[in-house]
Amino acid sequence: MTSVTRRQLLVGATALIFATAAAGCSTPSTTGGDSAGGSEITFLTFETPNLTPAYWDAAIKRVTDKYPDVKVRKLVSPTADGRTDYAKQLLQSGQFPDVMVGLSPAGFAESGNLYAWSEGELQDFTFPTANPIRGKYYQLPANTQTIPPIYYNTKVFADRGITAPPKDWAGLLEVCEKLKAAGVTPFVTGGGKDAFASSMLLTGIVSVDVYGKTPDWLSKRRAGTVKFSDPDFTAALAKFADLAQRGYIQKSDVSRDYAATEQAFLDGKGAMYPMGNWFAASADAKQRNDIGVFNFPSADGRTVVPAYTGGGMVVSAKAKNLDAAKRFALAFQLDKAQLDSSVKADGLIPAVKGYTPPADAGPVFKAGYELYQQAVADKAVVHGFRWESADDGLLPGMAAKVDAVAQDLTTGRKTPAAAAAYLDAEWAKAGS
Template identity: 25%
Template sequence: MRRRKFLAATVALTLGLAACSDPSASTPAGDSAVTWPDAGTKLDGVKLTIWAAQNSNTVPKKVIADFQQATGATVQVVTIPDPYEQGIQTKVATGDKPDLAFWQPTASMLTAINARANLQPLTGAPWLSKLDPKLRDMTGLLDQTRYAALVTSPAVEGVYYNKEVFAANGVTATPKNFDDMVKLARTLKGKGVTPFYEMAGDRWSTQWWVQVQLADAAKDGLWEKVNTKKETFSSPVVLDAIKKYKSLIDEGLFNSDIKTAKFEDQGKALLDGKAAMVVQVNSFFGQLQASADTATLDKKIGFFPISPSGNVGTFIPDQSNALVAFKTGDAKREAAARQLLSFWMGTGYKDFIADRSTVSLQPAVPNPPGVPKALVDVHASLAGSVGSMQAQAVANPDLYINLADMINGTMSPEKVASTTQKQFEQLAKAAGAPGF
C-alpha cells in the first residue's frame, strides 16, 4: 500500500508537469490579470468547496460562517483522508479539483501540485501589506510567484511538554539541547514516567524526530547539498539521525503502543500527563485547544525548540497554515475563491484569530485574549528557526512512511535512508530539478 501511494503521487506530479509542455496549460492568468473583488461583494447562488485534512477541517468554521452571511455564498468543507497530500495529488491528476484547499505552502509541495498549471496566482493580494514583513515571503512562493495564502503562523518542529509532569519530577528547567533532552528522558524513565509519546499508527509525525536532529546541518546548507547531490539521505549526517531515533525507541523511551498510537492518542496522553514530551508541530496544539481551555493549557503545556546544539526550531509551514486557490475553469468561482481569501485575511481576520485563539500574523491586529502561552512561544521561535526538508529540499519524499515502517520492524535505518533517497531522486527528476 505504501508503495502504491508513493507511485500515485509520482504519477500525479508527472501528469501535472506534462501539462506544462503545453504553453496554454502552463501560463497563469498573468500577474497583471489577477483582480481582487471587494470582500463584501454579493455571491448569492455561488457554491465553493474547500478540501481540508483531518487536522485542518475545523480551522475555517468561523470565517466560513461569516463569509456566507456577508456574501450569500455557500462554502462546503470536504475532509480528504490521510495521507492528505498524496490523496489530493492523485485527485488533481485526474482532473478533480476543489475551489480552494489547505496545502503546504513550501516550494517543493507547490511544485508537487504543479502550481503553475493548477493554481491561481495570488499576485497583489490586498492583505500582503498587512502581514509581518518577517513572514510575508517566508513561504507561499514558487519561482517568485505567490500561490499560497498564509493564514496561521508557520509550523515549527519542537517539543511540547507537560509542565505538571516536569514539576512533579523535580524538573525546573527545559533541556538546552538534544542530548540534554535525552538525558532528562532517561531520568524520567527511571522514575516510571513515559518520556516521549509517538503516533506511528498515523505515521506523519515520525519525521520530526529526524529533522530536529538535522537542524544544525540544515543551517549549514544540508538540504542544498542534498539538492545538488553532494549529500544524500544515506550520508552519515542523515543516517545517524535515523539510527539515533531508532535507538531511543529501542531503549524504551517511548510509549509502549508506539506502533499503533494515533494523533488523538498523542494529544490526550500529553494533556493527561501519561507522557512527558511530544515532538510535534503547531497542528498538534490545535488538537489540545479542542480538548482544553486556555487556562488549563497554560497550566499544563509548555513548548521549547530543540536541536543538537541548542534551542533552535525547524520551521515547516504545513497544510493547516495556508490555502491555495485552484484554476477550475469557472471564472465566477475562481473570483469568489479569491474573494474568500481576501475576506479571511481582511474583514474576517480579527474574528478568525479570536475564534482559533491563535497568534496574529498582522502587527496591526493584536493577539486575541486567550492565546495560550505555548502557542506564543512557538511563534516567537520562528525568528531563529531553520528550514525543514519540506521548506528547502527540491522534493518531499516519503520519509515519514519509511520511518513508520522502521518502527514496525519492516525496514532498517539503512533501508529507510536508501528508499527515501530513491524516492527523492524520482520526484526531483519528475519535477525537472537540475542534475536529476
C-alpha cells in the first residue's frame, strides 16, 4: 500500500510522458502470447520499501504462468502516492494502462474510463459492495488496511517507565509529555514527496472523533449538509495542531519522505509511529521484537478503528484486450500465494472469503490483525479519513489538500480555522 505531496507531472508533449513511463517500467519474465496474438496488456504498479520490483515481478509471473496467453508490460509510477495523478497524465496522453492497482477510481469511473465489475465477478470478495460509484463497482475490494494504528517502541516505553500503551486521548498526552520530558520525540511523522505521512495523525483524529460520532460524515459533506468549518471537524484540526504546538511532532519532519520516515522510527528517532498497517511487514521482515501496536485512542477510551477496504485493481473499459485484462486482475487478486505474499510484504488484510493469514505471519502483523478482528466483532470499524474512495470518499484532488493542511498545521503556517476554510474552498473548486 500503500500513500506524498501529490507530485504533479508536467502535461507536456506525449513523448515526454512516454519517456517518463519508460524510465520507470520493467518487463517481468513471463510466458504467454505476443501483442500480435491480442493478449498483451499494460499494468501500472507502484513501488515502496515493502513492494519492491521483485515482489511485483513474482506476482505477475504467477498469473501469467496460469494464463500463458497473457503478456504483461509493467509500468511503474514515479512516486508511490502519485500513481493516481500519473494515471491521469497517461490518460490525457492516450496511454491509459489496461490494469492499475491501488489508485482512486473517482473521476476515471464517472468519465467512462473504467470497467464496472459484475456481481458474479465479485462473488469471492468479503465486501463485494465496497466503494460504489453511482451504484457500480469499479475497483476490486481486495484487501483491508487499518489507517492508522499507532506503532510504538516497547523498549523506549519501558525505559521511561511507561508500562502499557495509552487507552484514551488523555493517556496519550500523558505518554507524550513523559517522553518529551525524557528527551524523546513522541511521534515520528513525515512528508516531503510522500506527503501522506504528514497527515496520518490527522487521519486518526478525524476518523475517531468525527466519524466515530457520524460515520457517514463525508457522504454528508458531499451532500453539502456539513462543512470542514463546522465545529466537530475544526475541533479535530485543532487537536492535531495542539500536538505540534506541544512539540510532540517535529516541524522538520514534514520534509522527510516515506522511506526515511519509516527508517527514522526503526532507528529510534521517535517513540511512536502512526502509519497504515502495511508498516507491520517492514517490522516483521526486520525481525524486530521491540515494536508493539495499539488502536488510535479516542477521548473516552471507546474503540474506534479506522480502516479502508478496497485498494485493488481497476481495469480500463477501453482496454484493447479487455478479457485478458479482467482475467489478469481477478487472478492476481485471488491467488492464494499472492494473498500470502501481500500479508508478508505489505501487511495487508486480504478481504477474500475463506482466507486466513499464513501461520508464519510475523508478530507485529498478527497483533494488528487481532486488533482489527476484534474491532470487526465489536462493530467498531469506521472509514479512514482521507483514504476513502468512491461515493463516500473525498472529491478528486482533495487528498493532496488534506496533506497540505496537515503540513501547515504542523509548521504553524495555518490556524485550525484557516485550515478548515481552505478545505471548504478547495472542496468547492473540486466540485465545480
